Amino acid sequence: MKLGKSLIIAKYLIKNYLINPFLKSFRKKHALIAGILVAIVILAAIVIFAIFAPPEPEGGNSSSSASIRKSMIALGLNKYVIIDVVSSALTLIMVFEVIRGRITISVMEEAEYEVLLAQPLDMETYFLGRFVKDTVWMFTFTAWYVSLIPIATDLSKGRSKAVLLPVSIFLMTSYLSALDTLISELKIIWREKKDYLRLTALLYIIISAAHSLLARRISPLISAPFIFLARSIVYCATISESILDVLLSLGGGTFVLILILLAEMKLADRISPEYVKPASILMKEKKFKKRERRKIYSLGSSESVFNYLFRWEIVNRRHIITLALILLATGLPAYILRRFLVAKLGISIETLQFLSLFLIPLLASEALSFLINSSMAKDLAAFWIYRVYARDLKPIARSLMLKYAFYLSEAFLVISVYDAITASPSMILMPLIILPLTILMAFLLLAVVTYLASRRRIIRQAPVGLYMLEELAASLVMVIVISIYMVSDILMKFLLPTIPDIELAVICLVSLVLALILHKILTESLSDLMFSYDVLS
Amino acid sequence: MEEKCSIEVLSLHKRYGDTKALRGLTFSVEPGEIYGLLGPNGAGKTTTLKILVGLVRPDRGTARICGRSVTSQRVEALSFVGYIPENPICFQNLTIREFLEFIGSLRELSREDVEEAMSYYLEIFELKEKRNEYVSNLSRGMIQKVLASAAFMVRPKVLIMDEPMAGMDPEAQHVFKEEVRRMVSRGTAVLISSHLLDMVEKFCTRIGIINRGVLIAEGGLDDLRRRAGEEASLEDVFLKLVEES
Ligand SMILES: Nc1ncnc2c1ncn2[C@@H]1O[C@H](COP(=O)(O)OP(=O)(O)OP(=O)(O)O)[C@@H](O)[C@H]1O
Ligand SMILES: [Mg+2]
Numbered sequence: 041m042k043l044g045k046s047l048i049i050a051k052y053l054i055k056n057y058l059i060n061p062f063l064k065s066f067r068k069k070h071a072l073i074a075g076i077l078v079a080i081v082i083l084a085a086i087v088i089f090a091i092f093a094p095p096e097p098e099g100g101n102s103s104s105s106a107s108i109r110k111s112m113i114a115l116g117l118n119k120y121v122i123i124d125v126v127s128s129a130l131t132l133i134m135v136f137e138v139i140r141g142r143i144t145i146s147v148m149e150e151a152e153y154e155v156l157l158a159q160p161l162d163m164e165t166y167f168l169g170r171f172v173k174d175t176v177w178m179f180t181f182t183a184w185y186v187s188l189i190p191i192a193t194d195l196s197k198g199r200s201k202a203v204l205l206p207v208s209i210f211l212m213t214s215y216l217s218a219l220d221t222l223i224s225e226l227k228i229i230w231r232e233k234k235d236y237l238r239l240t241a242l243l244y245i246i247i248s249a250a251h252s253l254l255a256r257r258i259s260p261l262i263s264a265p266f267i268f269l270a271r272s273i274v275y276c277a278t279i280s281e282s283i284l285d286v287l288l289s290l291g292g293g294t295f296v297l298i299l300i301l302l303a304e305m306k307l308a309d310r311i312s313p314e315y316v317k318p319a320s321i322l323m324k325e326k327k328f329k330k331r332e333r334r335k336i337y338s339l340g341s342s343e344s345v346f347n348y349l350f351r352w353e354i355v356n357r358r359h360i361i362t363l364a365l366i367l368l369a370t371g372l373p374a375y376i377l378r379r380f381l382v383a384k385l386g387i388s389i390e391t392l393q394f395l396s397l398f399l400i401p402l403l404a405s406e407a408l409s410f411l412i413n414s415s416m417a418k419d420l421a422a423f424w425i426y427r428v429y430a431r432d433l434k435p436i437a438r439s440l441m442l443k444y445a446f447y448l449s450e451a452f453l454v455i456s457v458y459d460a461i462t463a464s465p466s467m468i469l470m471p472l473i474i475l476p477l478t479i480l481m482a483f484l485l486l487a488v489v490t491y492l493a494s495r496r497r498i499i500r501q502a503p504v505g506l507y508m509l510e511e512l513a514a515s516l517v518m519v520i521v522i523s524i525y526m527v528s529d530i531l532m533k534f535l536l537p538t539i540p541d542i543e544l545a546v547i548c549l550v551s552l553v554l555a556l557i558l559h560k561i562l563t564e565s566l567s568d569l570m571f572s573y574d575v576l577s
Numbered sequence: 578m579e580e581k582c583s584i585e586v587l588s589l590h591k592r593y594g595d596t597k598a599l600r601g602l603t604f605s606v607e608p609g610e611i612y613g614l615l616g617p618n619g620a621g622k623t624t625t626l627k628i629l630v631g632l633v634r635p636d637r638g639t640a641r642i643c644g645r646s647v648t649s650q651r652v653e654a655l656s657f658v659g660y661i662p663e664n665p666i667c668f669q670n671l672t673i674r675e676f677l678e679f680i681g682s683l684r685e686l687s688r689e690d691v692e693e694a695m696s697y698y699l700e701i702f703e704l705k706e707k708r709n710e711y712v713s714n715l716s717r718g719m720i721q722k723v724l725a726s727a728a729f730m731v732r733p734k735v736l737i738m739d740e741p742m743a744g745m746d747p748e749a750q751h752v753f754k755e756e757v758r759r760m761v762s763r764g765t766a767v768l769i770s771s772h773l774l775d776m777v778e779k780f781c782t783r784i785g786i787i788n789r790g791v792l793i794a795e796g797g798l799d800d801l802r803r804r805a806g807e808e809a810s811l812e813d814v815f816l817k818l819v820e821e822s
Contacts, residue, residue: 045683052671052679060670064711149669154662155724158630159683160655312634 041164041305049156049169054176057148083186087203109195123274124258127266129398130212134219134265138241143227143234145316157313164308167221171301174217182210192277201276201283204290208272211293215269218300225307228315249373268292363450370399370454374461392462393533397526399455404522407451408485411444412514415489437486437567441559444482448521449475455529464537472548474528475555481521483562488517490570581608581764582643582657582734584629589638591624591790598624600790601638606766606783608734611757613781614770617819621790622770623663626739629768630660642735656684659733661741663770665720669713673704673723676712680727691730698726701752718744722753729756736760736767742776754780778811786818793822 062072147153157166185206192202230237248261263270271289275281377392452471459467471478492510539547584606591599598621606612614622627633628640631647631654640647645654668676674695681691699705702722712720721744728736736757742750754776761767771777777784778798785795794801794814801814 048679048682052668052675055675056668056670060672060711064670149666150664151666151668153632154664154666155668155680155727156683158632158655158658158660158662159680160652160658161683162652313632314634 041162041168043168045161045165046168046172049161049166050172050176053152053169053173057173058177058180083183086186086189089190119274119278123267123270124263125395125398126274127263127270128258129402130216130266130269131262131264132245133402134216134223135241135245137220137223138227139238143224143231143315145221145224145228145311147316147318150318153313153316153318157316162309163311163313164305167304167308171218171221171304175214178213178217179210182206182213185209195277197279199279199283201281201286204283204286205273205276208269208276208286208290208293211272211290211297212269215266215293215297215300218297218304222300222304222307224315225304225311228312229307229310268296363453366454367457371457371461374458378462389462393459396455396458396462396529399458400526400529401522403451403454404448404525405518407447408518408521409514411447411485412489412518415440415486415493433567433570434563437570438559438563440486441479441482441563441566444485445475445478445559448478448481452478452525459529459533463533466536466539466544467532469536469544469548470529470532473532473551474525475551476558477524477528479555479558479562481524483566485517485521486566487569488513490566582766583607584612584735584737584766584768585639585641586625586629587639587641589625589628589640590636591621591628591633592636598790599628599635599638602787602790602792604785604792604795606735606768608764608766609761610783611761611767611769611781613777613784614768614787615772615774615777615784615815616770616787620787622787623739625787626660626663626737626768626770629737630658631655657734659728659731659736661721661724661728661738663739665717665724665744667712667720667723670711672709672711673699673715674708676723677727677730681730684731686731694730695726698729701756702726702749716744718746718749721745722749725753725756729760733760734765736765736769738767738769740771741769742771742773750776774811774815784811786815788819788822794818 183206188205188209189202192205193199196202227234227237244261248259251259251261260267268289272286272293275286275289374392378389449471452474456467456470459470492513536544586602586604589599589602590597602621602625604612614625616622624633628635629642629647631651634648642654643657645657647654668679671679677695678691681694686694695708696705699708702725704719704722704726707715707719712723715723721741725738725741728738742753745753757767757780769777769781781798783795783797784801786793786801794804798811801811801818804814804818
């Protein structure tokens with residue numbers, strides 16, 4: 041390994057992915073510099089304010105933090121439960137990553153493979169450079185969590201340790217991405233025996249689930265991998281833990297992170313560059329393999345667009361099986377928890393219901409990032425084809441709207457199944473009732489995504505991922521969509537159980553009709569939007 | 578005295594899922610040779626070249642550059658190589674200048690060497706005014722020229738190029754060929770894949786034709802002609818041999 045070269049790689053990758061895209065969009069450099077300075081000043085002000093804010097009198101009930109705390113405790117959520125839930129959720133995400141089929145080290149631009157890896161570098165050097173780049177990348181993102189400091193300060197009654205919150209979040213993102221790379225490496229190295237790897241992961245889940253059942257609490261087996269991280273975040277906002285506790289868990293997390301990194305470097309030279317691929321190419325390859333034998337040109341052009349963008353993706357066995365599995369994976373534990381455990385564990389049923397609020401961001405962000413990435417890589421990467429060949433853009437708009445609405449509804453169906461089991465059976469109707477909202481969300485997302493896609497050059501040979509500004513825009517819409525869904529989920533939980541069946545049926549019908557009308561109208565507007573973006577670019 | 582370098586490809590096999598891209602391909606390129614690799618679409622040219630630069634791992638067989646295996650001595654082997662990929666793929670948000678500096682520093686060239694090479698190649702490829710332009714704002718041919726500059730800049734003993742002239746204007750093609758010839762005269766071994774038969778006919782010193790992953794003919798232009806009748810052009814030869822195989 042050559043440290044110097046790793047740093048060179050990191051330097052130019054950061055330029056390419058982080059700095060230059062900004063420089064490019066701000067033609068006037070001093071405007072950019074001024075903007076950055078203002079941002080730094082604001083962030084610094086927040087930190088200073090948090091440190092020197094007068095601590096609140098103990099037991100003062102006037103602040104908002106006290107009421108947040110109270111309502112959380114009413115739900116049976118004390119800090120230990122939160123730590124356990126957060127850390128085991130993170131573990132589960134990673135285990136899911138092991139089980140998932142994708143075998144690759146993903147990169148944003150193909151040049152990283154075609155150009156960079158054709159240089160005389162060992163893979164260890166490359167991986168280290170990549171890690172440094174990722175770290176800087178995540179640092180610029182997590183810097184914004186400084187704005188959470190006041191909330192943490194408030195919750196912890198003015199403890200200055202709250203200032204460490206962004207550090208904890210930064211550690212968590214680094215840890216997640218390093219672990220993700222390590223898992224990819226293991227999957228590549230053991231690709232011949234991938235079924236064993238999956239089986240091991242599954243066994244791990246089953247054993248820790250069994251242990252949780254026996255011990256009547258979330259097993260340390262499942263929370264241990266992320267316990268330091270969860271603690272370092274939660275302790276920033278608690279009253280009784282000192283700054284030393286936060287630092288200790290940060291130290292623990294950092295130590296494990298270093299171990300992960302060492303393992304990653306150790307394995308790097310067993311990875312062939314072949315597996316370093318942009319996610320977009322992989323998506324294409326997969327589609328290509330499956331569809332070679334299909335007739336692309338069926339009847340009219342609008343039908344083939346529909347087939348290409350919508351039907352093949354939704355109505356295929358793999359997709360349906362995946363959905364069924366996810367439904368089962370949420371429904372079954374929910375049922376078991378509710379049926380047998382609520383009483384024994386002494387947690388309230390409300391806690392269980394409350395958990396669906398964690399599920400929403402998890403599932404929705406998974407669905408959304410998949411949609412956005414696949415649109416950029418596949419559906420809209422070929423924007424120019426539509427420009428040239430499509431008579432009008434309406435069939436494309438319609439198919440895309442349908443596809444987005446479908447994926448979002450599926451994500452929501454999983455949540456409604458969970459809610460139906462833990463809260464009230466009528467919750468199962470939720471995806472239908474909020475369908476008009478879903479169509480609206482689909483429209484919002486597509487408007488942003490097509491805008492981003494149209495800003496790109498018409499013919500690009502190298503498919504790439506999202507750049508920083510695009511990423512920011514995309515995550516902004518994601519946040520909006522997710523919050524809207526969370527709010528509607530809470531509302532539904534209150535409202536639905538009180539509505540009589542007949543009225544419920546009427547509401548569903550109205551929603552359906554409304555959704556259809558909205559779909560029609562918004563499809564028109566979307567194709568208009570697409571057209572005008574197109575003319576602009 | 579400088580070490581002379583060759584390219585050796587020994588019974589390479591590679592499959593992608595069900596597709597057998599290479600089925601025992603063997604050939605070699607000596608120092609001072611320009612070897613043209615021809616073949617229909619999907620014959621396995623790109624796969625071969627990617628194996629030679631370590632981007633793809635062969636299932637069986639060996640590929641050596643200057644006697645070093647590209648799989649087990651990857652770093653050493655690649656330190657002799659300049660490579661131009663098939664598609665004009667380059668870091669979208671680096672400027673030409675930054676990109677060339679990037680490659681230069683990875684190859685441990687001194688700052689002066691990089692500056693000198695940069696001004697030389699950007700001059701001959703007429704990219705001088707564009708040196709601070711972002712790659713995403715360049716045309717296909719321009720990117721191809723940038724990639725060529727990067728490959729030439731490192732003073733390779735082995736040049737591996739996948740359809741390098743696709744998209745270049747005639748003048749650039751001329752400059753490009755001159756430059757390659759200059760390097761060949763110093764003993765560089767050149768492997769070039771192409772569909773431009775006229776160019777290959779005049780430019781390459783030896784030609785290999787592959788189809789479905791195996792070599793179906795190899796030799797100088799005259800050798801190949803003999804197999805298809807005296808008056809045949811390379812195009813006739815190519816069509817005949819591919820047909821027969
Ligand atoms: N990443 C890949 N995954 C699956 N199949 C591949 C992949 N790369 C190449 N192939 C297949 O391997 C075969 C050889 O491809 P290759 O790119 O080497 O051909 P080529 O001779 O360079 O063709 P062209 O003249 O079109 O550039 C083709 O059948 C192709 O479909
Ligand atoms: Mg090719």
